[in-house]
Amino acid sequence: MEHKNLKPGKSKSVAAGIMIFLVVVITIMLVAFMNAPTRGGAQVMASAQTYFAEVKQTALPFLVVVGLGAVILGVLAGITVYRVWPNQKKRNTLLTAYAFLTPYLLITCIFTIGVILFAFYISFTHYDIFTEPTWVGLNNYKLAFKGFTDSTQKDFVQSLHNVFWYTLLVVPIQTTLAIGMAVLLNTGVRLKNFFRTIFYAPSVTSSVVITLIFVWLYLKSGFVNNIMTNLLTPLGLNFQSVNWLGDPRGLFQLFGFTIKSSEWYLRGPSIAWMAIMVQNIFTTAPTFMIMFLAALQDINPVLYEAAAIDGANGWQQFTKITLPLLRPIILLVIVLGTIGTLQVFDQVYLATQGGPLGTSLTPVYLIYREAMGAQGPINMGYAASLAFILALIIFVFTFIQRRVLEHGTEQY
Amino acid sequence: MKSKMLVVFSCLMVAVLLLTACGKATTEPTSAPVEQATAEPVEATTEPVEATEVAASTCPLSVEDGATIVFSGWGDQTEQQIYKDSIERFKAICPNVTVDYQPIPDKFQDKLKAQMAGGTAPDVFYVDDQLMTAFASTGQLMALDDVMAEAGVSRDDFIPALLTIFTLDGKTYALPKDWSTLGLVYLPEAFTDAGIAEPADTWTWDDMRTAAKAIAAKGTYAGFCMGADWARFAPFVFSNGGDYANSDFTAGTLDTPEVKEMATFVTEMFNEKSLVRPADISASWCGEAIGKKLVAMTLEGGWMVNSMKLDYSDVVWKTALIPNGSKTRADVIFTNGIGVNASTKYPMAAAAFAIYLTGRANQGEIVKTGFAYSTHPDQIDLIGNVNDKAIAEAGLLPDTKVAYWGPYTSKLEDSVSKALERVWLGDQTVDEAFAQAQAEATTALSGQ
Numbered sequence: 001m002e003h004k005n006l007k008p009g010k011s012k013s014v015a016a017g018i019m020i021f022l023v024v025v026i027t028i029m030l031v032a033f034m035n036a037p038t039r040g041g042a043q044v045m046a047s048a049q050t051y052f053a054e055v056k057q058t059a060l061p062f063l064v065v066v067g068l069g070a071v072i073l074g075v076l077a078g079i080t081v082y083r084v085w086p087n088q089k090k091r092n093t094l095l096t097a098y099a100f101l102t103p104y105l106l107i108t109c110i111f112t113i114g115v116i117l118f119a120f121y122i123s124f125t126h127y128d129i130f131t132e133p134t135w136v137g138l139n140n141y142k143l144a145f146k147g148f149t150d151s152t153q154k155d156f157v158q159s160l161h162n163v164f165w166y167t168l169l170v171v172p173i174q175t176t177l178a179i180g181m182a183v184l185l186n187t188g189v190r191l192k193n194f195f196r197t198i199f200y201a202p203s204v205t206s207s208v209v210i211t212l213i214f215v216w217l218y219l220k221s222g223f224v225n226n227i228m229t230n231l232l233t234p235l236g237l238n239f240q241s242v243n244w245l246g247d248p249r250g251l252f253q254l255f256g257f258t259i260k261s262s263e264w265y266l267r268g269p270s271i272a273w274m275a276i277m278v279q280n281i282f283t284t285a286p287t288f289m290i291m292f293l294a295a296l297q298d299i300n301p302v303l304y305e306a307a308a309i310d311g312a313n314g315w316q317q318f319t320k321i322t323l324p325l326l327r328p329i330i331l332l333v334i335v336l337g338t339i340g341t342l343q344v345f346d347q348v349y350l351a352t353q354g355g356p357l358g359t360s361l362t363p364v365y366l367i368y369r370e371a372m373g374a375q376g377p378i379n380m381g382y383a384a385s386l387a388f389i390l391a392l393i394i395f396v397f398t399f400i401q402r403r404v405l406e407h408g409t410e411q412y
Numbered sequence: 413m414k415s416k417m418l419v420v421f422s423c424l425m426v427a428v429l430l431l432t433a434c435g436k437a438t439t440e441p442t443s444a445p446v447e448q449a450t451a452e453p454v455e456a457t458t459e460p461v462e463a464t465e466v467a468a469s470t471c472p473l474s475v476e477d478g479a480t481i482v483f484s485g486w487g488d489q490t491e492q493q494i495y496k497d498s499i500e501r502f503k504a505i506c507p508n509v510t511v512d513y514q515p516i517p518d519k520f521q522d523k524l525k526a527q528m529a530g531g532t533a534p535d536v537f538y539v540d541d542q543l544m545t546a547f548a549s550t551g552q553l554m555a556l557d558d559v560m561a562e563a564g565v566s567r568d569d570f571i572p573a574l575l576t577i578f579t580l581d582g583k584t585y586a587l588p589k590d591w592s593t594l595g596l597v598y599l600p601e602a603f604t605d606a607g608i609a610e611p612a613d614t615w616t617w618d619d620m621r622t623a624a625k626a627i628a629a630k631g632t633y634a635g636f637c638m639g640a641d642w643a644r645f646a647p648f649v650f651s652n653g654g655d656y657a658n659s660d661f662t663a664g665t666l667d668t669p670e671v672k673e674m675a676t677f678v679t680e681m682f683n684e685k686s687l688v689r690p691a692d693i694s695a696s697w698c699g700e701a702i703g704k705k706l707v708a709m710t711l712e713g714g715w716m717v718n719s720m721k722l723d724y725s726d727v728v729w730k731t732a733l734i735p736n737g738s739k740t741r742a743d744v745i746f747t748n749g750i751g752v753n754a755s756t757k758y759p760m761a762a763a764a765f766a767i768y769l770t771g772r773a774n775q776g777e778i779v780k781t782g783f784a785y786s787t788h789p790d791q792i793d794l795i796g797n798v799n800d801k802a803i804a805e806a807g808l809l810p811d812t813k814v815a816y817w818g819p820y821t822s823k824l825e826d827s828v829s830k831a832l833e834r835v836w837l838g839d840q841t842v843d844e845a846f847a848q849a850q851a852e853a854t855t856a857l858s859g860q
Contacts, residue, residue, distance in 0.1 A: 045531025046755070129529045130550035151848075152855040221694035243691040248837065261839040261848075357830055357837075372522050373546050375822040376856070 017082030021074040028070035035114035037121050037133050058132050123384035140385035159361040165269040170277050171337040174285040182292035203286040211350040214279045218244035247271035248356035270359035276347050288333045295329040331405040335398050342394050363390045471506035472563035472767045479761035480510040481535040486520040494783050502768050509761045528552050535762040539586035539751035541577050545819040548585045554752040555583040559763040571789050574747045577816045586749030587770035590784030592714035593743040595731040595803035602633040602708030611732035620735045624686035627708045635686035637698035637710040642828035644711045646744035648674040651737025661818030664853025666846050675842045682836050703727055714803050731802035743806035745814040823856035
């Protein structure tokens with residue numbers, strides 16, 4: 001009896017496993033086919049046949065590599081299903097889960113994973129999106145760092161330098177500011193909702209709108225210079241109006257150091273770059289304030305009561321209770337802030353276009369410039385390699401932050 | 413039962429998603445025909461009277477029957493209206509062709525590159541140096557020489573300098589649709605205020621500097637407005653016998669005495685405060701500084717006329733010919749062209765349209781609107797506005813050059829602008845800054 005029942009069950013499992021294997025492989029290959037690194041242009045895109053011929057001609061190695069991956073993944077999926085199939089409960093759970101996941105997985109495969117694979121492949125090629133990608137090995141990656149030795153190609157190195165300063169200054173300031181605002185709003189001040197709305201307003205406003213407003217504020221005859229003059233002149237200080245978004249002088253130059261133009265990396269962030277930092281802090285801090293506010297509501301008031309009974313003053317309560325309990329959120333805010341600042345683009349695109357003298361050039365803006373061929377032929381391969389370098393840098397930063405900050409959060 | 417339903421449902425979802433994803437690649441863009449066809453009675457009545465356009469009253473090429481072509485360009489409402497009118501005129505002579513005008517006012521180059529890669533680019537479109545670089549060498553633009561010969565259009569019909577941009581390996585990939593150059597734009601009241609004579613066409617750069625100094629000294633207006641900008645610096649260099657790169661765009665010529673002398677000249681002006689940057693006087697560009705009556709003189713082009721009419725119609729301003737340099741008098745030309753998509757379905761219709769747009773008949777109509785200058789040298793007299801005339805005159809000077817130095821033009825230009833910026837900042841001397849610019853230019857022009 002038992003023996004007889006097992007056999008059809010087993011063959012069913014095998015069939016299911018093979019089915020899943022086929023579905024996975026075919027899906028991945030279809031996605032890869034649609035994302036294949038081919039020539040673009042109307043001739044290629046005219047019909048399905050022309051595209052197919054083009055893929056056959058240029059993208060076979062790509063498809064072979066992806067195909068290998070697809071087979072491995074398919075085998076894994078097939079084995080999982082084969083094992084789970086005889087157990088009806090497990091089978092149902094698995095199938096239900098994947099049924100719900102399928103739409104998301106497909107979209108991710110097509111528009112994220114497929115595109116990333118494509119980008120990774122072309123980062124090793126010279127690719128102008130119209131003619132066939134030509135394999136150049138690691139040349140694009142080498143070119144990115146050539147700025148260390150060749151000062152005429154320092155764009156990427158300079159953009160990294162800029163963005164590190166940006167992260168270094170913006171993340172701590174905006175996090176501190178966000179905690180400060182959240183704690184203030186949590187103390188039960190009057191008109192709490194009013195202040196919350198006011199503080200949060202910059203975050204819900206589009207960053208494009210805010211940037212355009214700041215461009216006006218930062219004009220030489222603009223509001224910022226006006227306020228500074230009116231505040232500083234009565235104090236007996238002589239304030240010269242500054243063209244905030246157009247001044248390439250670095251922070252350390254302002255302290256009176258003379259630094260040669262060839263040693264630009266010693267100058268610190270430029271005035272223009274710091275002006276953009278201020279604007280970014282203004283927009284982003286309130287978003288994080290809301291997160292801290294939510295976290296603060298979660299802290300048990302009994303803890304404060306107990307501390308007060310034990311004679312702890314407000315500052316002690318803040319440093320010994322509030323901050324430690326906020327630690328997971330602080331980690332989150334710092335990680336999100338770092339990722340956001342390393343990818344800064346829209347402010348630069350709208351306000352300075354990387355100027356003055358490249359002091360507000362950022363990696364993402366440079367990627368855009370190279371990918372769209374705004375300064376010379378389209379160089380999609382180089383742009384893709386820059387994107388991967390940036391992704392690696394962000395990964396390393398996030399990893400370190402998690403290691404340093406997450407350590408010890410569990411105990412609370 | 414339930415789990416079976418789920419399996420069926422998920423399979424359906426997969427199928428639907430795959431189908432939609434596949435479908436996307438092949439579906440044609442649903443181009444809503446934006447033909448509002450507001451026939452301009454004024455334009456229509458003037459056309460038949462033109463005696464010179466009799467030859468152009470037939471379609472320039474024998475076009476495909478029932479051809480529908482898409483045409484895209486940038487431009488504001490005024491420019492769009494001008495091209496709508498042009499399309500109406502084209503319809504009158506090539507009735508078999510339907511033109512679907514789809515203007516892209518913002519980020520034109522980015523959008524067009526993406527469209528071209530996706531196979532949905534328009535059949536006929538504006539071409540500038542950036543698009544020329546991206547499209548011509550990669551075979552996305554149709555070489556027009558054969559159809560030009562068929563239509564009886566010659567390269568010699570156009571102002572010679574204009575074709576520099578649109579020529580690659582001896583082939584013509586676009587025809588110039590309009591152009592501008594720089595004139596010495598000035599505010600007469602500033603000269604009255606300082607009690608000095610207004611600029612004349614005999615002026616040299618030194619005369620300009622003396623006047624700027626006098627006006628700056630008076631203090632009511634700034635003297636001469638110029639950003640650290642390669643384009644405004646170009647006439648200084650050209651008129652001193654210099655250039656930014658050699659003639660085949662293989663090497664920069666930025667550390668030559670011709671360039672450095674003029675860099676010193678403008679730097680001295682900057683240091684003596686007879687030259688101000690637009691940002692120094694809170695203007696976004698020098699034309700705005702003239703409109704706001706902040707400065708006495710600047711170098712601007714044909715776009716000034718419409719911009720002043722629109723924003724500062726009550727301001728009286730004039731234009732003099734670009735000042736004379738020590739070697740010659742020369743100006744810089746900016747131009748854009750009309751190109752044809754190499755993979756258009758209707759090459760003859762598309763080419764006929766491009767040839768018509770840039771031809772004498774249509775250019776003659778456009779120039780009358782005061783919007784742009786005709787690209788045909790014999791039509792320069794049709795320019796009506798006196799300021800436009802003064803600006804355009806410099807375009808025909810023998811040493812005037814077009815702002816184009818090969819595929820890496822904007823990198824080279826960027827190096828020049830940055831060099832000027834560093835010198836004015838006091839960061840570097842002229843020698844240091846232009847040695848660095850030359851090194852950057854050499855790297856850039858060698859293709860990295």
